[in-house]
Amino acid sequence: MAGVLPAPGSYWNNDFVFFSGSAPVLSASGVLVTDPTIDVVTYKLNFTHVFDAHWGNARLGLNINLPYVAADGAYSGELGSGFSGSLTDSGERAFGDIVVTPLLNWTRDKLHTTLALQFFLPTGHYQTTQVDVANRSVDALNAGKNRFAFDPTLVMTWFDPASGWEVSGALGATFSVENEATNYDTAPEAHLEATVMRHLPNKLALGLTGYAYHQIGDDSGAGADGTKALLGASSLEARVFGLGPILTWSTKIGETPVSFKAKYISEFGA
Secondary structure, eight states, X not given: OTTOOOSSEEEEEEEEEEEEEEOSEEEETTEEEESOEEEEXXXXXXXXXXXEEEETTEEEEEEEEEEXXXXXXXXXXXXXXXXXXXXXXXXXXXXXXXXXXXXXXXEETTEEEEEEEEEEOSOSOOOOOXXXXXXXXXXXXXXXXXXXXXXXXXXXXXXXXXXXXXXXXXXXXXXXXXXXXXXXXXXXXXXXXXXXXXXXXXXXXXXXXXXXXXXXXXXXXXXXXXXXXXXXXSOOOOEEEEEEEEEEEEEEETTEEEEEXXXXXXXXXX
């Protein structure tokens, strides 16, 4: 129930995210690697404090997110140098960018609305890509993005306790400053997430979740121009969609409420 803000107090949340994917080409830290196969495990430590205070009709909260990233990759070449053949990424094991999010929440009957003002701070590990020809390895993966970003997101949840049905959605846009290490300026990124679930009497909930991502305009800067030239592309404007099942379970450990969430997302339309 993404739009719901809990009662005043402090809350801890642990998220484990696994991503595995491949693509024809990947732009990573200033270079283009071909036929990438990437596996990423991200652990996110979330701390949320809900204040016993109001601003007008809005309840107030603050969330701090600290991610730790473990990533590995393999490639078939690197376009900038013309180096080809099997390449192994040396991998990444480091903290990512801290996200600080002020929260404003309104509740009216069964509808819960939260405005999340996300600030992505460039605190994570980052370095431009290093190619080791002798050892056939590339150090291209980074836990951080080396740029500040702001993402205002409106989150809404409609929940009917009597029937157990929940419909949640989030709409936002990410605005980034230039990555000065690569002279790459990412265009604004619009994103939409949605979930439909049925909460059962045994505290289980089952449903379907998905997202849509689309850039508003084209990337710019010398880094983006170089990427276009290597790819022979007129635009780097990106989009992708994802859809899959979601399962949650709520219980208590002692007197502490605990919830578990698992979902499997398959991407398409990139």
